[in-house]
Amino acid sequence: MGMFERDRQVFADAEPLDDSYEPEDVRERDEELEKYQRALQPIIDNRPTSNIFLYGKTGTGKTVATKYMLSHLENSAVGYDDVDLSTVWVSCENLSSSYQVAVALVNELRKNQNKDRISTTGYSQQRVFDLLYEELDALGGTVVIVLDEIDNIGHSDDILYGLPRARSNGYVDTVRPVIVGISNDFKFRDNLSPKVKDTLAEKEILFPPYDANQLRSILEPRAEKAFHDGVLTDDVVPLCAAFAAQDTGSARQAIRLLREAGELTQAKDSETVTEENVRDAQDELEKNQLYQGMQELTTQGHAVLCALAYHQALDEVPVRSRDLYERYLTVCDRLDADSVSERRVRDHLSDMHMLGLISVNERNEGLSAGRYHEYELDIPLKTVLDVLNSTSRFEELSDIIKSTADDNNLLQSGISDY
DNA sequence: AGTCCACTGGAAAGTGGGGGAG
DNA sequence: CTCCCCCACTTTCCAGTGGACT
Numbered sequence: 079m080g081m082f083e084r085d086r087q088v089f090a091d092a093e094p095l096d097d098s099y100e101p102e103d104v105r106e107r108d109e110e111l112e113k114y115q116r117a118l119q120p121i122i123d124n125r126p127t128s129n130i131f132l133y134g135k136t137g138t139g140k141t142v143a144t145k146y147m148l149s150h151l152e153n154s155a156v157g158y159d160d161v162d163l164s165t166v167w168v169s170c171e172n173l174s175s176s177y178q179v180a181v182a183l184v185n186e187l188r189k190n191q192n193k194d195r196i197s198t199t200g201y202s203q204q205r206v207f208d209l210l211y212e213e214l215d216a217l218g219g220t221v222v223i224v225l226d227e228i229d230n231i232g233h234s235d236d237i238l239y240g241l242p243r244a245r246s247n248g249y250v251d252t253v254r255p256v257i258v259g260i261s262n263d264f265k266f267r268d269n270l271s272p273k274v275k276d277t278l279a280e281k282e283i284l285f286p287p288y289d290a291n292q293l294r295s296i297l298e299p300r301a302e303k304a305f306h307d308g309v310l311t312d313d314v315v316p317l318c319a320a321f322a323a324q325d326t327g328s329a330r331q332a333i334r335l336l337r338e339a340g341e342l343t344q345a346k347d348s349e350t351v352t353e354e355n356v357r358d359a360q361d362e363l364e365k366n367q368l369y370q371g372m373q374e375l376t377t378q379g380h381a382v383l384c385a386l387a388y389h390q391a392l393d394e395v396p397v398r399s400r401d402l403y404e405r406y407l408t409v410c411d412r413l414d415a416d417s418v419s420e421r422r423v424r425d426h427l428s429d430m431h432m433l434g435l436i437s438v439n440e441r442n443e444g445l446s447a448g449r450y451h452e453y454e455l456d457i458p459l460k461t462v463l464d465v466l467n468s469t470s471r472f473e474e475l476s477d478i479i480k481s482t483a484d485d486n487n488l489l490q491s492g493i494s495d496y
Numbered sequence: 497a498g499t500c501c502a503c504t505g506g507a508a509a510g511t512g513g514g515g516g517a518g
Numbered sequence: 519c520t521c522c523c524c525c526a527c528t529t530t531c532c533a534g535t536g537g538a539c540t
Contacts, residue, residue, distance in 0.1 A: 177524065200516035202523050376527085399503075419529055424504075440504095444538025448502030 088309045088344045088351060094300040095337035097330065101300070104146050106292040107139050110283055114147050117281040121220050121256065122154055122161060129242055129257040129278050133264060134285025137328025140260050141226055143285070148222065162219025169226040176237035179225065180206045187213040207240055211249040218252040228259045229266035235274050242277040287327020293319035296329050297336060305340065305351070313353045314339065321360055335359055368457055371433040372465045375426075378418055380469055382426040384476070385409045386436060386453060387462045391483035396439055396452035399424060413471050427453060435462075460489055 093099055104111060120127040132140045148165050155163040168182045178198065184206065185195045196209065214221055223241065231237075241257055244250045259278060261267065267279060288296065297315045318339065322332035338359035343351045375383065385406035389397045397405075403420050410417035430436045439452040455462060463483075466476040483489050 175525075197515060199514055199524060200522090202516095205516090205523085378527085418527085421505085421530080422528060425528090428505090442503095442535085442537045443501085444536080445500055445540085446538070448500080448538095449536065450501095450503050 086344070086347050086349065088306060088340050088349075089304055090306045092304055092337065092340075094303045095333055095340070097334075099300075100142065100145055104139060104143050105296050105299075106288060107143055107285070110139070110285055111143060111147070113281075113283050114143060117283070118147060118151055118222075121151065121163060121222070122158065124160060127220070127254070127256045128280035129259070130281045130283065131259045131261065131267065131279045132283050132285060133261050133267065135287055135326060135328060136262050137322075137326065137330035137332075138285040138287055139329060140285050144224060144226075144258060144260065148224070151222070163222070164217050164219060165222040165224065167224045167226065170230045171227050173230055175231055175234040176240075177203050177206060177234070179228075179231060179237050180210050183223065184209050184213055187217065203236065207237075208249075211244055214244070214253045214255060215250040220254045220256060222256045222258060224258045224260070226260045227262060229261040229263035233269065235270055238270070238274045238278050288323065288329055288332075289327065290316070290319045290323035293323055293327075293329060293332045297332055300333065301336060304337075309340075309343075309349070310351050311353065314351050314356055317353055317356045321356070334363060338363055365461075368433070368435065368461070369465065372435060372462065373469070375430070377415065377471070378422070379426050379429065380466065380472060381409050381413065381415060381417075382406055382423055383430065383435070383462060384466055384472060384479070386455060387459060387466065387476075388479050388482070390455050390459050390462075391479045391486065391488060393486050393488060395454035397454070398441075398450045398452050399427070400450070402427075402453060409475065412475060415471070427451075459483055 094101070114130070117128060117130045132144070134140050148167075152163065152165065155161045166183060166186050168179060168186055170179055170182075173179050173182055180203070181196060181198050187210075188195060196206070201209075228238075238257070238259070240249075241255055244255060245253070257278065267275065267282075270278065294316055297319055301310060301315050315336070318332050318335045321335060322328055325331060335356065336359075339351050339355040342358055342362065343355045372383070382402075385402055385408075386397065388405055388409070389395050389402065394401075399420070403423055406423055407417050427436065427438070431438050435456055436453050437456040439454075440449070441447075441452055442449040463476045463480050466472040466479075480489070
């Protein structure tokens with residue numbers, strides 16, 4: 079036998095645990111689906127159809143429900159000669175403005191006709207909108223436009239103003255656009271300009287987080303398919319459901335947890351997935367998320383993190399922003415990198431706080447020292463240094479910080495499994 | 497009750513880079 | 519080449535903020 083022996087297989091078919099898996103039925107969302115169907119019904123009846131907005135945190139079934147409804151809608155539409163329906167789906171995950179969404183829509187519409195894609199930069203916004211109307215008009219009939227994770231566009235909501243009014247403004251005349259907006263962020267709706275809000279959120283459907291029982295019911299059929307018989311001990315699915323329910327109520331989280339637990343089990347070449355595997359999987363996933371968050375920071379972000387790590391290594395935490403900024407300047411100096419303003423560093427710090435990398439404490443000492451924030455790492459110093467060490471430009475500095483921390487005996491702080 | 501410290505964080509304007517059109 | 523577009527990241531400016539102090 080060579081170095082690569084085949085592991086004992088716990089998975090029968092891992093696909094039901096994949097993020098992209100589409101179950102044939104949507105569980106635990108009966109009420110929402112019914113509302114959804116009522117909202118889409120006018121399309122089949124050839125009546126004017128309202129735009130629809132779905133709200134709810136990630137992993138609450140919005141996307142799955144939409145895929146499900148659309149495929150049923152398309153199937154039904156085929157049965158009626160006078161219903162001319164098309165659908166376009168754009169995920170706005172990496173799109174940060176209306177402009178980019180419009181470009182993505184144009185390209186999605188062109189893809190179906192083998193036309194050339196347009197560039198993501200260079201045109202004026204109006205030019206892209208014109209192209210979009212052109213494509214839509216060429217399609218005709220009712221076009222359901224799904225904008226998934228639309229909250230990513232932030233305040234730049236021009237497209238949400240333009241699209242629903244395209245017809246009444248005379249930009250298109252043969253097509254009836256119906257917009258389905260999907261948002262992970264509740265605040266997104268409130269921050270929309272009032273004129274957009276009226277037209278867009280005509281029909282709203284809320285997707286609340288799942289509780290542990292619902293998650294269990296979602297997991298069970300998938301677990302059944304994904305794993306060989308007898309591989310899962312009884313507590314595994316309920317535990318995954320419980321962890322996810324406690325944290326976010328996200329089905330995606332629960333499913334990932336179950337998959338990770340299976341993968342850990344398989345890697346260990348053991349026969350059954352146990353409660354312990356689930357706990358390990360939970361740690362592993364959390365760790366990966368932090369790791370990834372750190373790696374994706376910009377150079378400036380890394381420099382700020384590096385400065386904070388230095389303070390941590392010197393046991394000078396929590397640090398107030400003034401002192402941290404000074405250290406940050408010396409870090410930039412060492413790296414021969416440009417430094418940014420204090421204001422900008424505060425933004426980087428608040429980003430890292432969002433990611434869960436650092437903790438912030440607000441202090442107020444009135445007349446004597448005023449009001450300020452204090453920062454410290456929220457994750458083990460060693461983890462930060464590992465990431466910095468694997469980031470170009472930071473190798474040398476992270477070594478220096480590491481030895482500083484060693485001198486202060488700050489690296490073996492009990493959390494050695496990171 | 498009012499002062500004041502030392503920031504905090506919102507807003508707006510600037511910068512440079514990627515790209516189209518003529 | 520020139521002029522225009524958009525965007526990520528940044529700087530500049532500054533009106534709050536809120537607890538300790540008088």
